Amino acid sequence: MDEGAFGRAAQERAIAEVEVEMARLCELLAEGLAMGVDGGREMVGGAMSEFLVEFFGLVRAEGPRPGVREVITLPLLVHGAETGAPGPAMPVAVLHLLWWASARHLDDLTSAGAPAPAGAAAGGRVLTALAVGGQLPGRLIAGMPVGAAVRAALADELSRAWVDAVDGRLRVLAERAPNATCESVLRGYEGRTGAPYAMAAASAARLAGADDHRVAGWRAYGRAFGVLCRLADDRRDLVSGRHEGLAAGTATHLLVHLLAGLPPARRREALALHASARHSASARAEMAAWMLDEEVAESHAASVAPLAGRAHGLLDMLGGDPGCVRELHRAVEGTVGHLPGLPLAAA
Template sequence: MRSRHVEEGAFGRAAQERAAAEAEAEIGRLCERLAEGLAMGLDEGREMVGGAMAEFLVDFFETVRAKGSRPGMRGMVALPMLVHGAEAGDPAPARPLAVVHLLWWAAARYLDDLTDVPGAPSAGNTAVAKRVLTALAVGGQLPARLVADLPVPDAVRLGLADEVSRVWLDAVDGQLRDLTERPSAATPASVLRAYAGKTGAPYAMAAASAARLAGAGADRAGGWRAFGRRLGVLRQLVNDQRDLASGRHEDLANGTATYLLAHLLSTLPPARRREALALHAGARHSACARAELTAWMLDEDVLDGYAASVAPLIGHAHDLLGLLGGDPAFVRGLHDLVDETAVHLPGLRLAVA
C-alpha cells in the first residue's frame, strides 16, 4: 500500500472529522426546523412528516454512535468535499451535498435492515410501515428539497436533481439483484454488479454531484461518478468483511451471496461446491453451519485469491483519480480515502504490496 500522510494536507483526517461533526450539527439544526414543519422549501403545516423525519434522523445518529460507524460517516462526508476541492480548490461549498449523502444513507440503512437483519419486524407492522414512509421522505424527498433550495444556477440545480434521481434507480436495481440472486447462480462478476448499484450508486451520486456543483461538465461528472461507484464497491467489500469478523454473520443468516462467498464457490471442485452450498443453506438457521462456512471463507488460500481479485478494483480507483486530476492536495486526499478503505480488506497486503 502506498504511504500517505492522511492526517495532513488540505483536507486531511482531522479536517474531515471536523466536517463530519459540522454535517451532523447541520442535520441537528435541520431536525429542529423539521419538527416545526419547516425546512422543506414549502409552506408551514407539515409537522407530522417533519417530526417523523426529525425522530428518524436522531435515531440514525444514535445508531451510528452505538455501532462505532463514525469512521464510515467521515468517509461519506469527505468524498463530496474532496471532489469539490479537486475541481475548485475549496471543499466547503460541497457541505450541503455531504448532508444529502448522509440523508440518503440514513434512509437506505433502515430499508436495508428490513431485509438483512434476521428477525426484523415485518413491513405489515403499522409502526414499521410508518418508518418506511419516513425513510422514503428522508432519503428521497428531503434531499430533493434541499437541492432545490441551493443558491446555484438552474443548470447546476438540474444536474444535481438528476444525480439524486439517478441514485435511487441505480441503488434499487442493485438491491433487487442482491435480493434475487441465488448463491448457486452467483458469480464474482454478478455480485460486483449488484454492489455497483446498491452501494456504489450513492457514492457515485456524492462524487458526481460535487463535480457538478463545482461547474464540471458532463464528461468530468461522469468520470467522478465512475470513481465514486468504485469507491462504494470497495466499501461494500469492507462491510462484508466486518460482518464476518464481528461474528454477526448477518449475510450468512440472510442467505446473501457476498463477493467472498462467490469467490470461494468459483474456486471449488463440484463436490466441494455442493458441500459449501449445503452449508450456506444451513447457515440461515444453524450457528454451527455459519461457523464452518466462515472458516472455509477465511481460509488463507481463499483469502489470497480473493485479495488478488480485489487488487485490480483498488488499482482502477487510483487510475481513475490519475485520469481525472485536479488540485493535487485534494486528489491526494481522495487517494488516501481509497487506501483507508482498502486496508480493511482481508489479505490485501499480500496482493498489492
Template sequence: MTAGAPTWSSDAVLRRLRGTGEGLVRSTGPGAAADRVMGRALTGFLDRIAGRGSGPAVDGIVALPFLVHGTHSGDPAPAEPAAVAHVLWWVSARYVDDLSDAAPRPPAAADTDSADQDLLAVFGIACHLATEVLDEGCRDDPARALRLRQELSRAWHLAIAGQLADLTATAATASAEEVMDGYLGKTGAPYAMAAAMGAVLAGCDEARVDAWRDFGARFGVLRQLVNDQRDIASGRYEDLRNGTATLMVVQYLTSLSGPERVVAEKLLVGCADSAAAREEFAARLTEPSQLRAFAAATGPLIDGLHASIDEAGGVAEYVTGLHALVDQTVNLYPDFLLGARG
C-alpha cells in the same frame, strides 16, 4: 483536510443533520406530521451511528464529494449540500436494507404502527428532504440544482435495480460478474451520485462529471466489499444467515471442486438457522489462502481507483486526500488482506 483551518468535517455534517432532525421534530407548520416522523427517523439514525461506532463508514460517505470538489476548486466547503444529501440517501437506504435483512417475525400492533411511520419517514427523507437540501444549496443557480436532482434520481433508479438483483441472486448460482453488477447498483450508485454532485458543484463540464461518476461507482463497489467483510468481522453474519450472494462467498464456492462444493453449499444452507454453521462457514471464508485469492481478484479494482485519481489530477492536497480515502477503505479490516499483493 487543510493543515491550518479545515473547512469541512464529518462531525460538522452530522451536527447540521442533527439540527435539521431536531428542528423537524418541533415542527408545527404545514406538513408537521410528516416533518416530525422524518425528524425522529433522522435523529434515530444519528444515534445509531454513535452507538455502533460507525465513524469510519460515515467519514467515507461524507468525504467523497468534498474531496472531489477540492481537487478542482481548492476549496471543498461548497460541496456540503452533496455530502448532506449523500448521508440522507443512506438514512433511507439503510432502513430499507435493514427491513430486507431482518429475520421475519409477527409484529405487535404497536410495532406495526411504528414501522409504518418509519417507512413513510424514510420515503420523505429520500424524496423531499434530500431535494430540499440540494435546492437550498443552489438557490441562485436553478440549472445546477436541476443537475443535482437528476443525479439523485439516477442514483435511486440504479440502486433499486442493484438491490433487486441482490434480493433475487443466490450464492449457489450467481457468478462473480452478476454480483459485481449488483454492487455497482446498490452501493456504487449512491457513491457515483456523491462524486458527480461534488464535480457539478465545482463547475466541472459533463465529461469531468461523467468521469467522477464512474470513479464514485467503482469506489462504492470497494465500500461494499468492505461492508461484506465487516459483517464477518463483527460476527453478525447477517449475509450468511440470509444466504446473500456476496462476492466473498461466490468466489469461495467457485474455487471448490464438485464434492467440496456440495458440502460447502449444504453448510451455507444451514447458516440460515445454525450459529455453528455460520461460524464454520465464516472460518472457511477467512482462511489465509482464501483471503489471498480474494485480494488478488480485487486488486485491479483498487489499482484502477488510484490510477483514476492520478489521471484526474487537480489540487495536490485533495488528490492526496482521495488516495488516502481509498487506502483507508482498503485497510478498515486489515486481517482480511484486502489489497494485499503476492
C-alpha cells in the same frame, strides 16, 4: 493547498458540521410534516432523531460508524480536487449521508434475515426512511444558492442513484448462491453501493463547475470506490462475528469466489452449510471460517485488485488539487486495508 489542509482534524470538524445540518433539516421536515401540530411534530422529529442516531452512531463519545467518514468526506474532497476548496460541497455531503440513512434503513427492513416489524411500527419506519431519503434531499437541493441548470443536474444525479441502487438491491435479493457468479455479484454491488458514491462524487463535481467529461470521470471513481466499500463491509461483517450476510443468505462476492474455487463435492458441502447458516449460529461461524481462510482471502484479494487499481487510475487521470487527490487515494487505501492481500499503493 498543503497536504494537511483537509487532514483528520479538518475532517472531524466537517463531520461535526454535517451533524448540525442534519439536525436542522430534520427539524424543518418535522415542522412541515406535522403541519404545526405539536404532538405530531414531536413524533416525527423524535422518530428521525432516533433513526439517525441508531443507524449512524452519531454520538460524539463513540464517533461515527466505519464508513460514515467516507460518506461525508468524499464529496468534499472531490470539490476540493476541482477547486482547492472542499467546504462548498457540504450540502452534497449532507445529501449523501441522508441517502445512506434512508437506504440502509430500508435495506434492513427488506433483508431476508431481519426481524420484520408489523403494523404501525413498520409503517412508521418506512415513512421515516422515505422522508429522510426523499423529502430532505429535495428540500436541500431546492434551497441551494445555485443556478437552475446546476440544481436540475443535482436532482438528476440523486434520481439516477436511487434507480441504480434499487436495481442493485433487487439483484441482491433475487440472486442465490448456487447460480451466482462473481461478475453478477459485482453488477449488483455497482448499483447497491456504487451508485450512491457515484452520485456524491458527480454531484460535488457538478457543484464545482466541472464539465461533463470530468463529471463522468468522478462518477466512475465514486462507483469504483463504492464497490470497494461494499467488499470491505462484507469482510467486516464476517470478522466482527455479526454474520448478517450469512443470516440473510446473501450471495456475497467473497462467498461466490470461494464456491467457484471448490471441487464439486466440496462445493455441495459449502452450499449446504450456507443454507443452514440462515438458521444456525454454529453453521454461520463455520461458514465464516471457510470464507476467512488465509488462502481464500489471498485469492479473493487478487481477483479484486483490478478494482482498486481502477480507482487509483481514475484519480491519476482526473488530477486536480494535490492535497485533495492524495486524500482520495488514501480513502481507497484505507478501504483496501480491510481486504488482506491487496496492495496499498496506487498501481
